[in-house]
Amino acid sequence: xxxxxxAEKIEEKWQRRWEESGAFEVEIDPAREKRFYCLEMxxxxxxxxxxxxxxxxSIGDALSWFKRLQGFNVLHPMGWDSFGQxxxxxxxxxGIMPREWTEQNIEHMRGQFKRMGxxxxxxxxxxxxxxxxxxxxxxxxxxxxxxGLAYKKVSAVNWxxxxxxxxxxxxxxxxVCWRCGAAVEKRDIEQWFLRITDYAEQLLEDMREIEGGxxxxxxxxxxxxxxxxxxxxxDFPVKDAEDVVRVFTTRIDTIYGAxxxxxxxxxxxxxxxxxxxxxxxxxxxxxxxxxxxxxMPGDEEEKEGVNTGLLAVNPFSGExxxxxxxxxxxxxxxxxxxxxxxxxxxxxxxxxxKYSLPIRRVIERVSHEQEQIDHDPETEDQSVAMPHAFTxxxxxxxxxxxxxxxxxxxxxxxxxxAQQQGFGEPATTYRLRDWGISRQRFWGAPIPVIxxxxxxxxxxxxxxxxxxxxxxxxxxxxxxxxxxxxxxxxNTTCPKCGxxxxxETDTMDTFVDSxxxxxxxxxxxxxxxxxxxxxxxxxxPVDQYVGGVEHAVMHLLYTRxxxxxxxxxxxxxxxxxxxxxxxxxxxxxxxxxREGEEPGQKVYFNPSAVEVTRDDKGRVASxxxxxxxxxxxxxxxxxxxxxVNNGVDPREMIEAYGADATRLFSLFAAPVxxxxxxxxxGIDGALRFLRRVYSxxxxxxxxxxxxPSDASAAGEFSEAARRLRHExxxxxxxxTDDFENLRYNTAVAAMMELSNALGDFKTTPESASPSDxxxxxxxxxxxxxxxxxxxxxxxxxxxxxxxxGPEGMLRGGARWPSFDEALARKEQVEIPVQVNGKxxxxxxxxxxxxxDEMRSAALSDERVRAWTEGKExxxxxxxxxxxxxxxxx
RNA sequence: GCCGGGGUGGCGAAAUGGCAGACGCAGCGGACUUAAAAUCCGCUGGCCGUAAGGCCGUGCGGGUUCGAGUCCCGCCCCCGGCACCA
Numbered sequence: 019x020x021x022x023x024x025a026e027k028i029e030e031k032w033q034r035r036w037e038e039s040g041a042f043e044v045e046i047d048p049a050r051e052k053r054f055y056c057l058e059m060x061x062x063x064x065x066x067x068x069x070x071x072x073x074x075x076s077i078g079d080a081l082s083w084f085k086r087l088q089g090f091n092v093l094h095p096m097g098w099d100s101f102g103q104x105x106x107x108x109x110x111x112x113g114i115m116p117r118e119w120t121e122q123n124i125e126h127m128r129g130q131f132k133r134m135g136x137x138x139x140x141x142x143x144x145x146x147x148x149x150x151x152x153x154x155x156x157x158x159x160x161x162x163x164x165x166g167l168a169y170k171k172v173s174a175v176n177w178x179x180x181x182x183x184x185x186x187x188x189x190x191x192x193x194v195c196w197r198c199g200a201a202v203e204k205r206d207i208e209q210w211f212l213r214i215t216d217y218a219e220q221l222l223e224d225m226r227e228i229e230g231g232x233x234x235x236x237x238x239x240x241x242x243x244x245x246x247x248x249x250x251x252x253d254f255p256v257k258d259a260e261d262v263v264r265v266f267t268t269r270i271d272t273i274y275g276a277x278x279x280x281x282x283x284x285x286x287x288x289x290x291x292x293x294x295x296x297x298x299x300x301x302x303x304x305x306x307x308x309x310x311x312x313x314m315p316g317d318e319e320e321k322e323g324v325n326t327g328l329l330a331v332n333p334f335s336g337e338x339x340x341x342x343x344x345x346x347x348x349x350x351x352x353x354x355x356x357x358x359x360x361x362x363x364x365x366x367x368x369x370x371x372k373y374s375l376p377i378r379r380v381i382e383r384v385s386h387e388q389e390q391i392d393h394d395p396e397t398e399d400q401s402v403a404m405p406h407a408f409t410x411x412x413x414x415x416x417x418x419x420x421x422x423x424x425x426x427x428x429x430x431x432x433x434x435x436a437q438q439q440g441f442g443e444p445a446t447t448y449r450l451r452d453w454g455i456s457r458q459r460f461w462g463a464p465i466p467v468i469x470x471x472x473x474x475x476x477x478x479x480x481x482x483x484x485x486x487x488x489x490x491x492x493x494x495x496x497x498x499x500x501x502x503x504x505x506x507x508x509n510t511t512c513p514k515c516g517x518x519x520x521x522e523t524d525t526m527d528t529f530v531d532s533x534x535x536x537x538x539x540x541x542x543x544x545x546x547x548x549x550x551x552x553x554x555x556x557x558x559p560v561d562q563y564v565g566g567v568e569h570a571v572m573h574l575l576y577t578r579x580x581x582x583x584x585x586x587x588x589x590x591x592x593x594x595x596x597x598x599x600x601x602x603x604x605x606x607x608x609x610x611x612r613e614g615e616e617p618g619q620k621v622y623f624n625p626s627a628v629e630v631t632r633d634d635k636g637r638v639a640s641x642x643x644x645x646x647x648x649x650x651x652x653x654x655x656x657x658x659x660x661x662v663n664n665g666v667d668p669r670e671m672i673e674a675y676g677a678d679a680t681r682l683f684s685l686f687a688a689p690v691x692x693x694x695x696x697x698x699x700g701i702d703g704a705l706r707f708l709r710r711v712y713s714x715x716x717x718x719x720x721x722x723x724x725x726p727s728d729a730s731a732a733g734e735f736s737e738a739a740r741r742l743r744h745e746x747x748x749x750x751x752x753x754t755d756d757f758e759n760l761r762y763n764t765a766v767a768a769m770m771e772l773s774n775a776l777g778d779f780k781t782t783p784e785s786a787s788p789s790d791x792x793x794x795x796x797x798x799x800x801x802x803x804x805x806x807x808x809x810x811x812x813x814x815x816x817x818x819x820x821x822x823g824p825e826g827m828l829r830g831g832a833r834w835p836s837f838d839e840a841l842a843r844k845e846q847v848e849i850p851v852q853v854n855g856k857x858x859x860x861x862x863x864x865x866x867x868x869x870d871e872m873r874s875a876a877l878s879d880e881r882v883r884a885w886t887e888g889k890e891x892x893x894x895x896x897x898x899x900x901x902x903x904x905x906x907x
Numbered sequence: 908g909c910c911g912g913g914g915u916g917g918c919g920a921a922a923u924g925g926c927a928g929a930c931g932c933a934g935c936g937g938a939c940u941u942a943a944a945a946u947c948c949g950c951u952g953g954c955c956g957u958a959a960g961g962c963c964g965u966g967c968g969g970g971u972u973c974g975a976g977u978c979c980c981g982c983c984c985c986c987g988g989c990a991c992c993a
Contacts, residue, residue: 245989695918905973
């Protein structure tokens with residue numbers, strides 16, 4: 019053991035040993051009941067590890083070590099989300115084939131993962147782009163096709179003009195591409211969809227099972243995204259036509275106030291309308307304006323509409339009302355038609371005002387005392403009396419026999435009535451759309467169907483899977499998918515009739531791969547099925563999943579859907595794939611820039627190319643380029659990224675500080691779910707701490723080897739030794755609890771406190787009594803073991819130096835330290851004494867002192883008498899072990 | 908607008924209703940050193956005070972309680988999601 023802490027040397031040594039001994043390789047072990055599946059979201063193999071990865075995987079790795087040391091059989095795998103755009107971009111720019119580029123990147127990144135010392139069972143590695151994996155994407159697709167869950171239709175899809183491909187609703191949220199940020203266009207394209215909407219209700223319902231285990235904000239996002247809305251359909255017959263216009267409403271109780279039916283400009287009912295030409299021109303204009311404006315989210319168009327000339331019959335009242343087409347009704351939601359009730363809906367109110375349509379109030383506030391009736395119920399048009407819509411629930415008025423009922427009751431009863439009369443029904447709608455998975459790209463799993471002139475759409479037989487991607491294609495970056503121009507791929511024969519046929523050339527969204535990859539880790543080599551259900555039953559559901567919050571809706575919704583589907587085809591027997599989810603915050607760093615030539619343009623500097631001096635408040639005093647000494651401006655903290663050039667290369671950190679210190683800092687600097695501000699100075703502190711522990715072990719190692727491991731053999735403990743032992747056991751209790759709850763920052767803080775306590779224990783190895791040496795040994799062993807999940811290399815090294823074998827902690831049977839409840843409690847405690855809730859002083863008492871003992875100790879203390887200044891004592895509040903509060907008048 | 912999460916020193920952050928600011932960063936002072944680095948020791952919320960000590964302090968205003976950063980009510984602000992969703 020070197021006196022100095024050489025991170026690189028230690029890390030290299032233990033990485034080699036782990037590799038040689040297969041330290042993290044696991045198998046199903048029925049004898050061990052306790053198993054744990056620790057999973058982190060798999061990376062896209064861009065080729066380079068960034069700080070976000072380091073943080074994400076350090077969080078998961080720490081938990082996997084913790085559970086291993088606790089004796090769990092821990093599955094901790096890693097793989098590659100290796101299909102997707104960048105590989106094709108590389109092909110276009112540099113002429114390298116996607117497969118080659120991807121494999122090189124994986125090779126390189128795996129090396130970086132190993133250099134970080136992450137404890138994966140690499141034998142289980144999977145990669146989406148390998149045929150033995152994507153074969154099962156295709157297999158799942160066929161299963162969905164069989165069950166009618168996959169279907170093809172022409173629809174207006176979200177199209178990213180920059181990447182020339184379709185995006186799903188989830189991927190174009192906010193009107194921009196999730197990957198490149200380009201404004202999304204609408205295009206009519208025929209594509210494949212998966213019926214995730216069939217599972218909308220379950221996706222909501224099953225959230226109960228994971229509540230508490232998943233962050234509230236993720237569940238909220240999913241709830242918002244699914245957007246369940248309960249109400250009713252009502253059919254409005256169109257006068258002089260066979261047709262009805264079906265509307266969806268959540269407020270059927272307001273139907274007597276309907277002044278019109280309003281449909282989307284592209285609603286089919288418009289076809290027969292007398293004024294259809296007007297409506298078509300209007301629809302055209304709306305479409306053009308929307309395309310031109312590239313609407314930002316939150317922007318509302320001014321409400322506009324045209325009368326279609328149709329008349330509809332209110333099925334409840336028999337009243338004839340006009341049918342309008344308006345831009346504020348969306349074809350994509352509900353039925354594309356609404357009943358307009360201006361008195362009780364803000365939007366209808368606005369519309370009615372603009373076009374002077376009648377406004378009729380049919381709901382009153384229940385408590386009349388609070389509000390005077392502000393209109394004359396006899397007149398029809400009360401728009402003057404209503405400054406805005408009344409949208410609350412209330413009591414029905416002017417609603418024939420329904421008058422006098424409460425909104426909540428009326429909603430239920432009127433929907434039931436409509437159903438009974440055959441002109442409607444109770445209904446629930448969702449905002450969630452089916453998942454469009456077709457991508458006009460090369461680098462994805464080919465959708466396994468064949469188009470035959472005679473037989474139509476023919477699924478590829480299971481026995482022909484996988485449909486392999488061709489090795490080569492032309493990547494021009496323009497026109498259609500590169501796959502479509504590979505003749506050998508496209509041209510095939512029909513599996514049904516044998517005639518010449520063409521393959522589907524669209525590939526699947528890469529989110530298909532990530533929907534089920536973690537089940538494959540359980541049985542990665544299976545050639546006959548995506549996985550063996552029994553193996554999956556042993557390992558899954560995932561106990562802990564760690565990843566970025568940016569996947570709250572996309573990946574995490576899709577994988578929940580996929581899990582339910584796998585359950586329905588008998589592969590699984592549970593509803594939810596992940597018991598506990600943690601979404602870690604981003605790694606952010608200061609930005610540095612100089613104003614560029616163009617106004618508003620900025621030239622960003624990497625932090626490593628900027629020399630910063632700070633004032634005594636830590637603010638930046640000056641920043642200059644290390645290149646030429648020219649001044650540089652300081653921008654806000656932003657997520658580390660290429661676009662603002664504020665990324666810190668983990669390799670530089672590993673070189674300068676070692677993997678252990680880098681990992682330790684990334685876990686200590688902030689709670690896992692907060693953003694982490696990367697500051698070089700912080701990592702110094704982590705390294706200092708490690709060096710202190712290391713040098714303590716170094717100084718004590720010879721002495722510790724011949725120190726008994728049994729407390730009873732150590733003899734009488736000094737006061738200082740007793741204090742140290744208390745600190746040790748208290749720390750174990752705290753750290754164990756912190757690990758269970760992924761509070762790594764406080765776990766590290768607690769260990770630093772123990773290390774400080776060791777520093778305060780002044781005994782030297784030479785002069786230490788057997789009992790002193792025992793107390794040090796106990797503290798150091800606990801410290802080293804508890805540090806292992808954060809700093810595995812140096813911990814292993816210290817463990818070995820403390821007299822354990824070279825086989826490493828796991829092989830050597832090292833276990834997470836346990837604590838003694840009694841030792842964790844102090845023998846004597848300082849009890850704060852309050853007078854009227856304000857702390858005046860402290861009382862030294864036995865930790866086990868009871869309520870009466872504490873009270874009498876306080877009252878007999880003469881200082882207390884002085885503090886109360888002879889005032890009358892009203893009562894004495896005593897919290898055993900915590901405080902005494904003397905209440906005086 | 909609706910839903911969710913927050914607001915504590917110069918900074919990152921701690922605090923089962925019970926000593927606010929643990930731990931760390933930055934800063935200041937000291938030891939060691941020819942010197943620097945490294946290391947070690949001490950100080951470090953604000954105000955008053957030489958000191959002992961005192962007063963104030965967890966976004967704002969109320970409340971509950973012997974006692975509130977924490978619980979309740981009403982606001983303000985920030986972050987995230989959804990949003991002409993009928």
